Amino acid sequence: MQSLTNGEITVRADGGNVKELVEDLDRNYPGFKSAIVAEGVLVRPGISVVVDGRVVKKGLLHPVGVESEVFFIPAIGGG
Amino acid sequence: MNKPKKPPGFRVVGTNPIRPDGLDKVTGRAVYGDDFKIAGMLHGHVLRSPHAHARIKSIDTRKALRLPGVRAIITGADFPKPSVPMVGMGEGGHFDMNDAADNVIAKKKVFYDGHVVAAVAADNPHLAEEAAALIEVKYEVLPPVMDVRSAMAPGAPVLHETFNPGAFFMKTIKVLPNASRLELGAGDIAKGFAEADVIVEREFTTETVHQGYIESHICTAQWDERGQVTIWTTTQGAFAIRDQVAIICALPMSHVRVVPLEIGGGFGGKDTAYIEPLAAMLAKKADRPVKVVMSRAESLRATGPSPGTYIKAKMGAKRDGTLVAADLSLAFEAGGFPGGPIAAGTLTSITRYNIPNVRLEGFDVLVNKPKMKPYRAPGATQSHFAVEQLLDELAEKIGMDPVDFRLKNVMKTGDRLILGFPSPPIGGAELLEAVKKHPHYKAPLKENQGRGMAFGFWFGAGLTSSAELSVNSDGTVQMCTASCDLSGTRLTLAMQAAEALGIDVDDVSPTVGDTHSVGYALQTVGSRTTFATGIAVIETAQKVLQEMACRAALLWETDAANINVENGIFTDRNNPAHKFNFKELADKLEHSGGPVSAQSTVTPERVGFQLAALLVDVEVDTETGKVDILRCTAFQDAGKAVHPDFVAGQVQGGVAQGLGWALNEEYWYDAKGHLCNASLLDYRMPTALDVPMIDVVILETPNPGHPYGVRGVGEVPIVPPAAAVAIAIHNAIGVRMDHLPMKPGCVLQKIKDQRAAAAA
Numbered sequence: 001m002q003s004l005t006n007g008e009i010t011v012r013a014d015g016g017n018v019k020e021l022v023e024d025l026d027r028n029y030p031g032f033k034s035a036i037v038a039e040g041v042l043v044r045p046g047i048s049v050v051v052d053g054r055v056v057k058k059g060l061l062h063p064v065g066v067e068s069e070v071f072f073i074p075a076i077g078g079g
Numbered sequence: 080m081n082k083p084k085k086p087p088g089f090r091v092v093g094t095n096p097i098r099p100d101g102l103d104k105v106t107g108r109a110v111y112g113d114d115f116k117i118a119g120m121l122h123g124h125v126l127r128s129p130h131a132h133a134r135i136k137s138i139d140t141r142k143a144l145r146l147p148g149v150r151a152i153i154t155g156a157d158f159p160k161p162s163v164p165m166v167g168m169g170e171g172g173h174f175d176m177n178d179a180a181d182n183v184i185a186k187k188k189v190f191y192d193g194h195v196v197a198a199v200a201a202d203n204p205h206l207a208e209e210a211a212a213l214i215e216v217k218y219e220v221l222p223p224v225m226d227v228r229s230a231m232a233p234g235a236p237v238l239h240e241t242f243n244p245g246a247f248f249m250k251t252i253k254v255l256p257n258a259s260r261l262e263l264g265a266g267d268i269a270k271g272f273a274e275a276d277v278i279v280e281r282e283f284t285t286e287t288v289h290q291g292y293i294e295s296h297i298c299t300a301q302w303d304e305r306g307q308v309t310i311w312t313t314t315q316g317a318f319a320i321r322d323q324v325a326i327i328c329a330l331p332m333s334h335v336r337v338v339p340l341e342i343g344g345g346f347g348g349k350d351t352a353y354i355e356p357l358a359a360m361l362a363k364k365a366d367r368p369v370k371v372v373m374s375r376a377e378s379l380r381a382t383g384p385s386p387g388t389y390i391k392a393k394m395g396a397k398r399d400g401t402l403v404a405a406d407l408s409l410a411f412e413a414g415g416f417p418g419g420p421i422a423a424g425t426l427t428s429i430t431r432y433n434i435p436n437v438r439l440e441g442f443d444v445l446v447n448k449p450k451m452k453p454y455r456a457p458g459a460t461q462s463h464f465a466v467e468q469l470l471d472e473l474a475e476k477i478g479m480d481p482v483d484f485r486l487k488n489v490m491k492t493g494d495r496l497i498l499g500f501p502s503p504p505i506g507g508a509e510l511l512e513a514v515k516k517h518p519h520y521k522a523p524l525k526e527n528q529g530r531g532m533a534f535g536f537w538f539g540a541g542l543t544s545s546a547e548l549s550v551n552s553d554g555t556v557q558m559c560t561a562s563c564d565l566s567g568t569r570l571t572l573a574m575q576a577a578e579a580l581g582i583d584v585d586d587v588s589p590t591v592g593d594t595h596s597v598g599y600a601l602q603t604v605g606s607r608t609t610f611a612t613g614i615a616v617i618e619t620a621q622k623v624l625q626e627m628a629c630r631a632a633l634l635w636e637t638d639a640a641n642i643n644v645e646n647g648i649f650t651d652r653n654n655p656a657h658k659f660n661f662k663e664l665a666d667k668l669e670h671s672g673g674p675v676s677a678q679s680t681v682t683p684e685r686v687g688f689q690l691a692a693l694l695v696d697v698e699v700d701t702e703t704g705k706v707d708i709l710r711c712t713a714f715q716d717a718g719k720a721v722h723p724d725f726v727a728g729q730v731q732g733g734v735a736q737g738l739g740w741a742l743n744e745e746y747w748y749d750a751k752g753h754l755c756n757a758s759l760l761d762y763r764m765p766t767a768l769d770v771p772m773i774d775v776v777i778l779e780t781p782n783p784g785h786p787y788g789v790r791g792v793g794e795v796p797i798v799p800p801a802a803a804v805a806i807a808i809h810n811a812i813g814v815r816m817d818h819l820p821m822k823p824g825c826v827l828q829k830i831k832d833q834r835a836a837a838a839a
């Protein structure tokens with residue numbers, strides 16, 4: 001993901017939910033949104049969204065707090 | 080086996096009741112795929128490609144159709160192009176449905192030996208087979224590519240002109256004609272190695288292996304006059320099969336009913352539709368029910384195994400045992416279509432240790448083998464084979480006890496993963512301490528005997544589950560979930576229902592529902608059923624108790640807020656004389672508003688990580704290279720062992736499979752890409768003669784994401800064995816193993832190399 005953020009490992013963004021964070025980041029790092037968002041409010045296939053240590057089922061619609069940590073991680077299948 | 084003490088507060092959880100399906104299974108009453116029969120049923124036979132890589136020039140079915148008793152023949156031309164390109168499988172996982180449809184039946188190209196090109200329905204199986212042999216297929220045979228390094232080399236045969244590299248990982252880039260690449264990193268890898276006092280670097284290869292479920296794939300399809308198809312099948316996920324059949328056959332999901340039968344093993348290999356769409360289309364064309372049975376050879380040739388790999392690994396540590404750097408490049412076979420378990424293999428490789436400077440590179444590589452599929456902790460066994468051996472070598476070079484070395488670096492609660500976020504509560508240090516304290520760790524060994532220890536990690540899964548509970552007037556309870564029972568989960572779920580309701584487990588009657596009878600659930604995968612479906616069951620039980628409390632309030636003419644429920648006893652806080660046990664109140668439900676039932680669908684977000692370690696003793700015959708397993712002790716953190724005997728069974732099964740992977744199992748292809756060992760005589764799984772009693776030590780670090788602390792247990796036991804056996808061989812005879820399986824020839828070659836080096 002660092003290729004999307006000019007090599008930055010951690011970036012700060014504002015928003016009330018993950019989608020708003022992504023849109024805020026896209027303003028500073030063009031292309032960020034298209035890497036994460038498939039259509040409208042859906043996360044691209046293969047990506048899991050982690051908010052404050054939980055893989056969240058609402059994806060982009062999950063609310064975030066002022067100090068929330070958000071991660072985009074590869075989806076992992078089990079057997 | 081030690082049995083955890085039943086903690087205070089649990090009545091049912093932590094005990095070992097008899098499984099309700101046990102008697103049916105040992106007496107033959109249980110209905111598996113091949114037991115299912117239906118009036119007017121035809122028999123299907125599948126024609127498979129004899130070539131590993133070829134273009135289909137033409138298919139002529141006329142001779143076959145003229146054979147009396149042949150009722151239908153289908154080819155790829157009978158299937159529409161899927162209108163839904165991707166199907167979500169939870170937590171970001173997806174099926175690429177175009178690839179899935181092409182994998183079910185080839186359209187223009189075949190990508191592996193055994194790829195389906197046509198299927199026949201006839202009056203009996205022999206006729207169907209005879210007819211299939213009369214189908215004339217003309218191929219333009221193409222050169223196959225059978226291993227990852229060849230497939231990534233310049234000039235390699237190209238499988239797909241275009242493919243969707245984003246299907247399994249967001250920033251995967253198609254870097255080579257047959258490969259996609261992902262990369263993860265942390266810290267500064269050059270700085271990390273500069274700080275290291277000791278650096279080890281090795282290359283490893285592993286072969287393709289199969290899950291080896293004893294029951295092959297079998298299904299029966301029947302249509303009704305309304306255009307709805309019912310499919311009885313052996314599967315890990317009825318809804319997953321429904322969704323795949325609906326999309327591949329262009330049907331509304333509501334028109335596909337999938338009834339899961341008993342399952343004779345899956346281990347990750349039965350969440351994919353292979354023959355179900357074929358049976359459905361044959362049954363539609365023939366206007367008769369059709370049963371399709373995969374032979375053992377078909378199962379090995381054409382279902383989804385676990386990938387062969389090439390792994391290049393380099394790790395560095397300080398003299399005091401602190402890990403400072405890890406640089407891994409992992410190339411995993413994807414098979415004929417993209418999307419093998421490279422992400423999981425890459426991520427699990429080092430997740431359980433704190434390493435500040437890391438570079439992980441993964442390649443998903445197309446080769447002319449079946450589309451790779453999950454197998455118990457997919458990808459982790461291969462990556463641990465490399466990493467745990469390097470850790471052992473580092474510990475040896477530093478002169479540190481291998482368990483102490485791991486303890487110094489083990490990830491603890493709150494430590495950040497390579498993925499960035501902090502670890503949820505985890506008991507890695509406790510598990511390693513248990514290994515060290517166990518008598519097995521210091522037990523004496525003889526000449527040519529060695530002991531190995533490896534430490535394994537798996538993420539586990541949450542995903543969607545549903546449950547329904549109905550209270551009968553006699554106080555017994557019907558429980559229905561959509562989670563197929565691979566390992567006794569109908570009992571572990573019934574136990575959780577009984578615990579929550581405050582009743583005996585014998586009073587809960589569990590069933591596995593079909594897709595028309597219960598709410599949606601994803602597959603029984605990711606060690607998730609006792610955990611995630613357990614949460615659905617507990618949440619449903621709480622709804623039942625809440626409604627029953629309201630009924631007690633009605634009967635006692637008081638407010639529901641005054642009702643207290645504890646261990647199945649309902650009391651009125653304002654009147655000590657008012658008291659019902661569960662059965663007494665159940666008897667009065669009919670007259671207080673009618674029977675009570677409830678349903679829940681949940682998607683748990685707080686999955687507990689899984690950890691396991693294995694101590695294994697081996698003896699090496701230095702004349703033949705044969706390795707015998709002498710003793711095994713497996714350690715596993717179950718969070719909370721709902722049914723300790725079942726946990727032990729899962730651990731023993733996983734370790735046994737891991738030992739087979741370590742020593743014997745591999746796909747053997749010839750130069751043209753034909754699978755040469757498509758039988759269980761030649762694909763050598765371990766038997767009871769190869770595996771000693773596996774002792775199991777269960778630890779319990781509760782997962783706060785489950786009301787009773789449950790973690791999944793099914794997958795991670797397979798992760799440590801291959802690495803542990805390799806380390807044991809090293810400790811027995813001093814050679815480092817770099818290839819799976821470690822069959823006698825490989826071990827003997829290492830011994831010869833060792834002798835030659837000593838002589839030089």
